[in-house]
Structure formats: C-alpha cells, structure tokens
Amino acid sequence: MRVSCTVNGERLVADDVWAGESLLYVLRERLGLPGSKNACEQGECGSCTVVMDGVTVCACLVAAGQAQDRDIQTVEGLAATGAIEGAGLHGPGQGAGLHPVQQAFVEAGAVQCGFCTPGLIVQAASLLRAVPEPSDAEIREALAGNLCRCTGYEKILDAVRLAAARQAGQARRPGRDAGQGPR
Amino acid sequence: MEFLRPRSLAEAVETAHRYPDAVPIAGGTDVMVDMNFGRRRPPALLDLTRVPELAGWETADGLLRVGAGVTYATLITELGGLLPGLAMASRTVGSPQIRNRGTLGGNLGSASPAGDTLPVLLASGAVVQTASARGSRQIPAADFCTGVKQNALRPGELIAAVLLRPAPGPQQFCKVGTRNAMVIAVASFAVELDPARRRVGTGIGSAAPTPRRAPAAEEFLAGVLAGRGLWERPAELANAELDSADLDRFGELAAAAAAPIDDVRGTAAYRTHALAVMARRALRWAWHDYIDGYGG
Numbered sequence: 001m002r003v004s005c006t007v008n009g010e011r012l013v014a015d016d017v018w019a020g021e022s023l024l025y026v027l028r029e030r031l032g033l034p035g036s037k038n039a040c041e042q043g044e045c046g047s048c049t050v051v052m053d054g055v056t057v058c059a060c061l062v063a064a065g066q067a068q069d070r071d072i073q074t075v076e077g078l079a080a081t082g083a084i085e086g087a088g089l090h091g092p093g094q095g096a097g098l099h100p101v102q103q104a105f106v107e108a109g110a111v112q113c114g115f116c117t118p119g120l121i122v123q124a125a126s127l128l129r130a131v132p133e134p135s136d137a138e139i140r141e142a143l144a145g146n147l148c149r150c151t152g153y154e155k156i157l158d159a160v161r162l163a164a165a166r167q168a169g170q171a172r173r174p175g176r177d178a179g180q181g182p183r
Numbered sequence: 184m185e186f187l188r189p190r191s192l193a194e195a196v197e198t199a200h201r202y203p204d205a206v207p208i209a210g211g212t213d214v215m216v217d218m219n220f221g222r223r224r225p226p227a228l229l230d231l232t233r234v235p236e237l238a239g240w241e242t243a244d245g246l247l248r249v250g251a252g253v254t255y256a257t258l259i260t261e262l263g264g265l266l267p268g269l270a271m272a273s274r275t276v277g278s279p280q281i282r283n284r285g286t287l288g289g290n291l292g293s294a295s296p297a298g299d300t301l302p303v304l305l306a307s308g309a310v311v312q313t314a315s316a317r318g319s320r321q322i323p324a325a326d327f328c329t330g331v332k333q334n335a336l337r338p339g340e341l342i343a344a345v346l347l348r349p350a351p352g353p354q355q356f357c358k359v360g361t362r363n364a365m366v367i368a369v370a371s372f373a374v375e376l377d378p379a380r381r382r383v384g385t386g387i388g389s390a391a392p393t394p395r396r397a398p399a400a401e402e403f404l405a406g407v408l409a410g411r412g413l414w415e416r417p418a419e420l421a422n423a424e425l426d427s428a429d430l431d432r433f434g435e436l437a438a439a440a441a442a443p444i445d446d447v448r449g450t451a452a453y454r455t456h457a458l459a460v461m462a463r464r465a466l467r468w469a470w471h472d473y474i475d476g477y478g479g
Contacts, residue, residue, distance in 0.1 A: 001186055017186065018226055019185055019186035020184050020224070020228065021185040021218075022215060022216045022218075022219065031198075041216070041219035041220065042216040042219065042220070043212055043215075043216065043277065043278075043280065043281050044365065046280060049280055053282040056279060056280050056283060057283055058280045058281070058284070058285050060215065060219060061210070061211040061212050061215040061216070061281075061284060062211055062215070062284070063186070063208055063211055063214075063215060063218075063228060063230065065186035065188065065228070065230055066208070066211065066230055066232055068188070084232070123279070123280070131329070140281055141279075141364075144278050144279070144363075144364035144365060145277060145279060145280050145364070145365055146278075147188060162349020176273060178231050
C-alpha cells in the first residue's frame, strides 16, 4: 500500500508498504530518515521516539497505515523547530544548527554511544514544550521510557536541566553545569 | 495482509463483520509487538484510530461513557476527577509514549491478567459496551475476561465503550512491579468505597488467569463499616479509624480470593503476600480519603 504523511513539515510518500510494518520501518528504510533508532521493537526502550500529531510515541508501535495523513516530527527535523530566542548557544557544536536540547546534551556530556540519544532528545524537547521548568521528578517521569545503557542518566538529567534553564532565560556560563556531578 | 481503515463506527462494525479474522488495532502497544516479533500474522489489521465514536467520552444520565479509543493519557488528564481510580492505574502504565497511544479498549481487548485498568473496572462495577453487525451488547467488566488473554467478544464484535458511574466515593489502586516505571504488574489491587450504596468494590490483577473481585473481602468490610456506623459522617466521629485487625482481615480475604502462579515476574507465594499488603494499604488510603473528603 501507499502511505503518505507529513514528516518534519514535508509531505512524503512511501510505496509498497506492507500492512504489518511499523512507522519506524517506513521512516528508516523507505524515507531515508535513520535518526529514530530501532532497538527493542516493543515500546520498552524509547529509542524510536517521534512526535505524532503533537505527542510523543514509539514509532515501532505505530502501524505504518496509522500514520497516513498524520504529522510526524523526527529528530532530524527538531533543530528547525526549536530555535529559542536568546538561548545563547555556545561551546562544542556551535553553529551546527542544533536544537537547544541537542546543544545541552553535547555540553553536558549526555551522549556516550549515542544510540538512545535521538529518542531521549525528542522526548526531552517534548517535555520542555509542555513543562518549561520541570522538577527533577517531572524529568525522571518524562524520561522513564527511554533507556540508556551507557551514561547512568545523571548527565542526561543535567542536560535537560541545562536546556530548561536556558529556555527560561536563566542561562548560566557554559561548562559549569556540564562538569557537575549528580545533584 | 490488508490494512482496513474505517471512518465511522458503522463502517468499523460492517468491516469487522466482513473480516471476522481481522485484528483490531488502536494504540498498537500490544498488537504491534506481536507483529514486530512475527508472533501474529492476521489476514488484516482493522485500524480503529480514525473512528470518531470511539475517541471521546461523555456523561449521560449520570453515567460516563468512555470510548474504547480513549488513551491512558486522556484518562489521566481529563478524567482524573471523575474516575480517580482509573487515572491512578493509567499512570502506572508503561511510559509517557505508551500512555499517549495505549487505550482503555485495548487493555480490555488484550485481556491480560496484568491489564492495569482492569482491577479498577471490576471494583467500580463497570460495563463493557460492544458493537457488532448483530447489535450492541453490555457485558459486566467482571465477566469480560474469560481466560488468559481471552475475552467474551464474538467474531466480528468490537469494544465500543466502557460505561461506569463517576466515582461514588474514594478509589485507590496499588501495583507491585520490579521497579516504578515501565513494568508489568506482579500483582495489583483496586478498591472503591460507595457510601451511598453501602458497597465496597475490589479488583485483583495479575494473580489469577483473569482479573477478579474479592467478594468475601467486600462483604466483610461493608459489614464492619455498617456495624460500627462508619458509613455515616465518619469525619464527625471521634474514633473513625479502622481497626488494625479489620485491615488485616480485609487483606487476608483479598489475598485468599486470588489464584496466583509462579512465573518469571514472581512466585505465587510472593503475590499472595503482596496482595494482602496492598489490599490493606489501599483500603487505608481510601479510608483516609473518605474521612478527609467524602464524609462531611
């Protein structure tokens, strides 16, 4: 069957889609968007997290046909949507056109092998859109479905706090937060 | 494999009639796992996410009609006041991503003994409304699950909605898992107090082939409350606390209603113990809710 949907603002069409395949497969294998990662295929790990019609979902659990005419945003399109005025990007990656959450992940050292990173970034960006200044409990709750086997999560929490602080216009000097241990 | 996309409940019913072997799919949180792992290859998937009649909830004649396609996220954000027990159970489901997709109807359709909302539906006496070419049926939630992952639906019959009263009193839900997030219940327990009807409702999850009530525990507690005059205005009573012995007995009777097994998530002995603890705890929470908010 043919599936067409809006992905990162662009109307895309995939042909010869099998009725039982997932949105994740369509994105990665048919539309050339491998940013969303394929790991558990059962909604446990969050590495395939994308935004569909405004809410985050595991793309591995959305049947391809269910995405017909839906609005999808993947990690590839995040930077284009997320420019926060006065967010003050600096440090490594500067000028690379990163979303503030991506920039915060770079600066906080929240990326090790990087496999879980796209899902975490999409989920964290979604959290900060809904709750601009989340508590630690809210951050942990929001990221509960995104597994990371490298970092131990502390740097990821640091990154979300950093992005939130910048978003709230309370940006601190670069490097300070990145070097701090668990709070 | 075909992908069927009805746009109305009438069309969904007609399609389900023509394709009785089609597997209904809503949030995909169970069906797509089976698809991804090659465990299921149905001749067709029947996508219910574009059926507007399933998507919302409404109140009519004092009864709530919650569409089968209502997600856990919606139960939490929109129905936490009217159906606190269901919202509590929904908060324990998976992750935010899963709660954004998974639906109440899907929880019933999968009919897992561990379905998180099911003990709450039993405790509150909910009724499942179905739709098929032969008409609509109303099945008590307590009779809906007929075995492990088996339900009372006939071929071509769909879950349309769940009918239930707004919480008539305090509701509580307890769940034990290996961690706090993303877990399938090792055991769960729901309780509801209905002061106007002098009724206690219970529901046990993950400790029998199907969710089930604990009638002996319900009758025991209703009798205790009636005997001590505690149903009436407990906030005005000098000693409105429940006796520790009565709490213990309620827990014992709740655990005795279960028929747990040893499996990868826990042993039967652990589940029995956990149920007694959870029943006691959930009742204490519900009772304090009653004293604080419902009694005056």
